[in-house]
Amino acid sequence: PEEGCYIHGLFLEGARWDPDEFQLAESRPKELYTEMAVIWLLPVPNRKPPATGIYLCPIYKTLTRAGTLSTTGHSTNYVIAVEIPTDKPQKHWIKRGTALICALDF
Numbered sequence: 001p002e003e004g005c006y007i008h009g010l011f012l013e014g015a016r017w018d019p020d021e022f023q024l025a026e027s028r029p030k031e032l033y034t035e036m037a038v039i040w041l042l043p044v045p046n047r048k049p050p051a052t053g054i055y056l057c058p059i060y061k062t063l064t065r066a067g068t069l070s071t072t073g074h075s076t077n078y079v080i081a082v083e084i085p086t087d088k089p090q091k092h093w094i095k096r097g098t099a100l101i102c103a104l105d106f
Contacts (some may be wrong), residue, residue: 004042010059012036014098023085024055024093036100039082054083055093059100 016034018025027034049056059079079102086093 001040004040007039007041010036010039010100010102011104012098013063013101014096015093021087023087024098027096033101033104041082049083052089053085053087055086055088055090055098056081057084057093057098057100059102061102063101063105065099 011033012024012035013033014027015024016027016031017023017037019037058081060075060077061079062077064077065075082100
């Protein structure tokens with residue numbers, strides 16, 4: 001794009017992307033990981049995330065979330081967090097361990 005960048009090839013754990021509703025949805029039975037839609041990262045200086053209507057979803061390099069950086073407290077596999085539209089509160093997805101994964105282990 002003219003501004004920002006597209007990210008593709010990520011996998012959702014603990015949820016799935018609903019292309020009809022354009023938001024996060026519950027995983028289907030026996031579906032551990034699903035492909036995420038293309039994400040358009042568009043940087044905006046000093047932007048504050050909305051209080052509702054989004055899940056601030058962490059992105060990890062691999063499925064392993066162990067190991068902690070002393071500087072940030074995040075996992076050593078942590079990359080960044082992205083806002084994903086949802087009609088449920090953030091705590092709903094946090095309880096499910098919902099995250100985006102760059103590479104599956106298998």
